[in-house]
Amino acid sequence: MFEHNQTFHSTPARPGAARIGPRRPQLASASRTVCLLLLRTLSHKINNLVLLVKWIFENQHKLQTVRWCSSSLRYKELEESAQTLEHVAAPVAAAAPDVKPRPYRAPETSFKHDDLQVTLAAPYQLQRKPDAPDLGFGKYFTDHMLKIQYQKQLGGWQKPEITPFEPLSIHPAAKALHYAIQLFEGLKAYRGVDDKIRLFRPDLNMRRMNLAAERSGLPMFDGDELIKCIKRLIQIDQEWVPHSETSTLYIRPTLIGTEATFGIMAPESALLFVILSPVSAYYKASDDGAVSIYADPSVVRAFPGGVGNRKVGSNYGPTIDATARAAQMGHHQVLWLFGPNHELTEVGAMNIFMVYINEHGEKQLSTPPLNGLILPGVTRQSILELASEWDDLTVKEEVITMDRVIELNRSGRLLEMFGSGTAVVISPISRMGFIDQEIYIPTMKQTRPVFQRIKDTLLAIQYGHIDHPYSHVVS
Numbered sequence: 001m002f003e004h005n006q007t008f009h010s011t012p013a014r015p016g017a018a019r020i021g022p023r024r025p026q027l028a029s030a031s032r033t034v035c036l037l038l039l040r041t042l043s044h045k046i047n048n049l050v051l052l053v054k055w056i057f058e059n060q061h062k063l064q065t066v067r068w069c070s071s072s073l074r075y076k077e078l079e080e081s082a083q084t085l086e087h088v089a090a091p092v093a094a095a096a097p098d099v100k101p102r103p104y105r106a107p108e109t110s111f112k113h114d115d116l117q118v119t120l121a122a123p124y125q126l127q128r129k130p131d132a133p134d135l136g137f138g139k140y141f142t143d144h145m146l147k148i149q150y151q152k153q154l155g156g157w158q159k160p161e162i163t164p165f166e167p168l169s170i171h172p173a174a175k176a177l178h179y180a181i182q183l184f185e186g187l188k189a190y191r192g193v194d195d196k197i198r199l200f201r202p203d204l205n206m207r208r209m210n211l212a213a214e215r216s217g218l219p220m221f222d223g224d225e226l227i228k229c230i231k232r233l234i235q236i237d238q239e240w241v242p243h244s245e246t247s248t249l250y251i252r253p254t255l256i257g258t259e260a261t262f263g264i265m266a267p268e269s270a271l272l273f274v275i276l277s278p279v280s281a282y283y284k285a286s287d288d289g290a291v292s293i294y295a296d297p298s299v300v301r302a303f304p305g306g307v308g309n310r311k312v313g314s315n316y317g318p319t320i321d322a323t324a325r326a327a328q329m330g331h332h333q334v335l336w337l338f339g340p341n342h343e344l345t346e347v348g349a350m351n352i353f354m355v356y357i358n359e360h361g362e363k364q365l366s367t368p369p370l371n372g373l374i375l376p377g378v379t380r381q382s383i384l385e386l387a388s389e390w391d392d393l394t395v396k397e398e399v400i401t402m403d404r405v406i407e408l409n410r411s412g413r414l415l416e417m418f419g420s421g422t423a424v425v426i427s428p429i430s431r432m433g434f435i436d437q438e439i440y441i442p443t444m445k446q447t448r449p450v451f452q453r454i455k456d457t458l459l460a461i462q463y464g465h466i467d468h469p470y471s472h473v474v475s
């Protein structure tokens, strides 16, 4: 036993204080042994604890409960999730997608044409205008562009600006670059016989843009305001509208999500821009002036519940390989089929039409109905509206299958097939490849083909030969 006041450490002697006597050796060695034992046990325990912590740390991915318990707050979550897990219902079959058109949601706020600011290009920034035969499609661009920024934090749409044409500076993390949160449009400005410049039903393009914006979480806007801004842009670059009835000025409005974050959600910033390109014919045709198309049932362009009916970039990239394969086989375009019955949906980037003699002996113009897989083309809608006024033609939206095309062709009742779109107006089709069959369609053999009558009517409206409510005069 230690004596009271005895300590392991010698304390400095205070003057006059009694000296503490020498420690007894047996007592000191016993206490050292006890201490060593204690230390060894403690260090063993610490070692084990360290090993345990290390093991837990390395294996926490296997021990959900350990992770959940790492914070006392997580206990509640764990209990709740355990309850939810017990009640998870067995998976049910997905409901059939709703392909009915959804009601159009009007934009809450929009930019205004009245706020438009214009900065004109300096003389040295002006581009040389190519000759009409060299134009191609989308190779040259005019001197100015329209830009409208959207910044949610600044209250939404900012003032529209027309600036000299210039490259965009974009953050590498912008959502448009990763998740294709973007959309685009295509319409044209035509220089009429009276030298007036006209747009063709731009209101329908605006409507389609807003529907695509809604689907992709991009901001919507007032289409009339954008039309006014586009008209101003065209007025500024009006000398770029070709003085020709075989060339036009193609207008490409584009809306991209610019917010630089990786989250897949509606972007808080976006850019709407419009660029202009003088263009000539879009598709090359065969010697007879018609195109040849290839139907490959193993690829689809769109599917129910998808975005085949919206003009979004993600619909177009994945068509390139199929189009290249069709080209290797000597065809100009892909005929996009869908479903076990090989329903015709679209051809290339066009809507598809067929003319045939129906069961009542009448000449009928048919196109597949808008079922969600098909882009609601402005040209398509105009053809249906115009042709339904003609007494000698029955006009119908109906499902068209490959079997039906083959059967009508075999019985001599199939007269014409053609594609329609802003870029081409009308593109007659004279040959189809389908699996191992070659189908020749007598489109170019008709004496007064329907496709030509439709094309002439549309061009007459677009180039101002006839006054029509579809035309919007720019200047």
Ligand SMILES: Cc1ncc(COP(=O)(O)O)c(C=O)c1O
Residues within 6 Å of the ligand: 186, 346, 348, 349, 350, 351, 375, 376, 377, 378, 379, 380, 420, 421, 422, 423
């Ligand atoms: C897939 C697709 N279908 C059809 C069309 C034709 O539409 P529009 O007549 O509006 O040019 C286009 C062109 O925009 C298209 O890209």
